[in-house]
Amino acid sequence: MAKQSLRKIRLSTNPTEDELRALKLGDVVYLHGSVYTAREGVYIRVVEDKHPLPLELPKESAANFHCSPAASINDDGSINMGAVTATASFRFSKWLDDWFKVSGAKLILGKGGMTSNDYRRDFVPNGAIYLTTVGYGTGALLGRGVQRVRDVYWSDDLGLAQAIWLIDVEEFGPFIVESDFEGNSLFERENARVAETLTRAYEGTRPAVLKRFGETDDRTDELI
Amino acid sequence: MISLDLIESTANELMRKAAVEIPCDYLTALQQLTAEEEASLSCFVLETMLENYEAAETDGRPMCGDTGCPRWYVKFGNESRVEGGGVGLEAALRRATAQATHDIPLRPNRVHPLSRADHNNNVGIGAPEIEYGFEPDGEWIDITTVHKGGLFGTDYRMLFPSDGIAGIRRFFLDSLAAFGKRGLACQPAIIGIGLGGSKDACMVLGKRAACLRTVGDQNPDPKIAELEEELKELGNSIGMGPMGFVGKSMVVDCHIEVGYCHTGGMQMSIHAFCLSSRRATARLYPDGRTEYRTDPQWFTPYQRRETVEWLNSP
Ligand code: SF4
Numbered sequence: 066m067a068k069q070s071l072r073k074i075r076l077s078t079n080p081t082e083d084e085l086r087a088l089k090l091g092d093v094v095y096l097h098g099s100v101y102t103a104r105e106g107v108y109i110r111v112v113e114d115k116h117p118l119p120l121e122l123p124k125e126s127a128a129n130f131h132c133s134p135a136a137s138i139n140d141d142g143s144i145n146m147g148a149v150t151a152t153a154s155f156r157f158s159k160w161l162d163d164w165f166k167v168s169g170a171k172l173i174l175g176k177g178g179m180t181s182n183d184y185r186r187d188f189v190p191n192g193a194i195y196l197t198t199v200g201y202g203t204g205a206l207l208g209r210g211v212q213r214v215r216d217v218y219w220s221d222d223l224g225l226a227q228a229i230w231l232i233d234v235e236e237f238g239p240f241i242v243e244s245d246f247e248g249n250s251l252f253e254r255e256n257a258r259v260a261e262t263l264t265r266a267y268e269g270t271r272p273a274v275l276k277r278f279g280e281t282d283d284r285t286d287e288l289i
Numbered sequence: 290m291i292s293l294d295l296i297e298s299t300a301n302e303l304m305r306k307a308a309v310e311i312p313c314d315y316l317t318a319l320q321q322l323t324a325e326e327e328a329s330l331s332c333f334v335l336e337t338m339l340e341n342y343e344a345a346e347t348d349g350r351p352m353c354g355d356t357g358c359p360r361w362y363v364k365f366g367n368e369s370r371v372e373g374g375g376v377g378l379e380a381a382l383r384r385a386t387a388q389a390t391h392d393i394p395l396r397p398n399r400v401h402p403l404s405r406a407d408h409n410n411n412v413g414i415g416a417p418e419i420e421y422g423f424e425p426d427g428e429w430i431d432i433t434t435v436h437k438g439g440l441f442g443t444d445y446r447m448l449f450p451s452d453g454i455a456g457i458r459r460f461f462l463d464s465l466a467a468f469g470k471r472g473l474a475c476q477p478a479i480i481g482i483g484l485g486g487s488k489d490a491c492m493v494l495g496k497r498a499a500c501l502r503t504v505g506d507q508n509p510d511p512k513i514a515e516l517e518e519e520l521k522e523l524g525n526s527i528g529m530g531p532m533g534f535v536g537k538s539m540v541v542d543c544h545i546e547v548g549y550c551h552t553g554g555m556q557m558s559i560h561a562f563c564l565s566s567r568r569a570t571a572r573l574y575p576d577g578r579t580e581y582r583t584d585p586q587w588f589t590p591y592q593r594r595e596t597v598e599w600l601n602s603p
Contacts, residue, residue: 071330133355133398135355135395137390137391148350153441200353200475201472202341202563204355205341208351224406225409226396227407241333252471255330255534256470258528262528263462267459271453271456272456274451274452
């Protein structure tokens with residue numbers, strides 16, 4: 066097994082520009098402060114339907130987590146939260162530029178990242194970066210970093226999975242830096258390396274006799 | 290007669306076990322892959338996963354915050370009787386699903402596909418799925434729950450006899466690469482492959498191959514077992530590891546199940562059972578005993594029979 070050689074960094078959920086600038090692709094990050102969940106339900110309500118935000122952003126937090134927690138609300142209003150895991154982010158890119166403007170988010174936490182085009186178009190101008198969760202099934206570790214659930218917004222309208230959960234966190238992680246301040250993508254860098262070995266593995270295979278419309282023969286292509 | 294109380298309480302416990310405890314066959318295999326992985330990012334991911342399983346068991350919290358889509362497989366020993374019949378059984382499993390979703394808690398993942406209505410309990414139209422099987426002899430029933438991740442790593446393709454093994458290899462690689470990039474399939478995974486049947490049967494076979502067979506298990510047909518091994522090695526040679534990073538840990542094991550198909554076709558489905566390979570089984574007896582295990586033992590000679598009569602019948 067290779068010795069781990071990754072840099073570990075503790076980062077606030079309201080980071081300064083200098084702190085963000087110093088992050089390198091592949092750095093391991095642990096967060097402290099507060100994060101909130103917001104995904105398509107919230108984006109549609111805020112960005113498209115122009116609903117005012119139910120909490121003060123980015124004052125409360127500049128870290129938007131693409132996540133639906135495994136949580137339940139008891140009859141007395143108390144909350145159980147066990148594990149939290151991100152959901153795939155590429156589906157949300159179309160709302161992000163507007164979302165950055167409304168929310169002032171500086172950190173997007175999620176699964177799988179977006180394309181470097183998205184980063185350059187939406188993230189860089191808004192001074193934001195993308196941190197990916199690890200695995201991705203590290204819900205129990207992330208759950209340990211949750212100190213308490215501060216509030217839940219819009220759970221009646223959007224359901225528990227799409228609601229905004231505001232949670233206080235400490236040693237919340239690990240995350241890996243997927244996009245840097247210039248908008249480079251770690252996944253794209255890794256994909257380019259994998260493409261070479263992948264091409265060799267395809268030797269001795271044959272394309273299906275019945276084709277599908279619009280398929281790719283380029284091993285560097287991604288489908289997101 | 291197996292009582293409904295026993296079914297419901299066992300089902301509740303199965304829901305918890307599946308969500309919290311990583312099955313030992315998968316865990317051992319992942320430890321092995323971690324020991325052999327050389328790339329530093331891939332290594333970091335695997336080591337973090339191993340820590341995560343420990344945290345889940347110690348704290349009694351779900352391994353993954355996306356707790357998948359709970360479903361049930363029920364197998365009846367041919368002499369078994371259930372209180373309340375099939376309707377009673379289904380009600381007990383639906384109650385246990387809702388109760389465990391609240392108590393553990395699990396993520397209420399199930400929504401209406403159009404209205405997006407969420408009952409916050411993983412129960413709704415067609416949810417949870419309940420599938421059935423039978424075994425000769427036995428007064429027991431086996432209940433298995435599987436909480437498979439829902440979105441990525443599954444595909445189907447109509448292949449033809451002329452596609453041959455080369456075509457199977459190709460579709461296998463296409464799917465691994467498509468869902469493996471950025472780790473959308475949460476690999477390394479147990480890959481299940483269905484061959485033959487019809488489109489729907491092929492999907493069912495592949496999903497069961499992924500979720501109901503354990504790491505190290507081989508198909509009894511030596512030709513198929515050889516293909517399982519070959520595809521596993523092929524999958525681990527594409528240079529990709531967890532999260533799509535450079536590495537060689539992609540396929541924990543490959544399981545293939547076949548079904549007789551139309552003479553002109555060779556349907557193929559592929560299913561990745563993710564880093565949280567959540568499955569748990571219990572055998573329930575009429576005297577109230579239950580035995581828990583992590584191997585569903587679904588695929589028996591009876592399930593794979595190919596003759597008109599069941600020749601081993603008494
Ligand atoms: S696919 Fe990944 S995120 Fe989804 S349940 Fe499995 S480990 Fe969790």
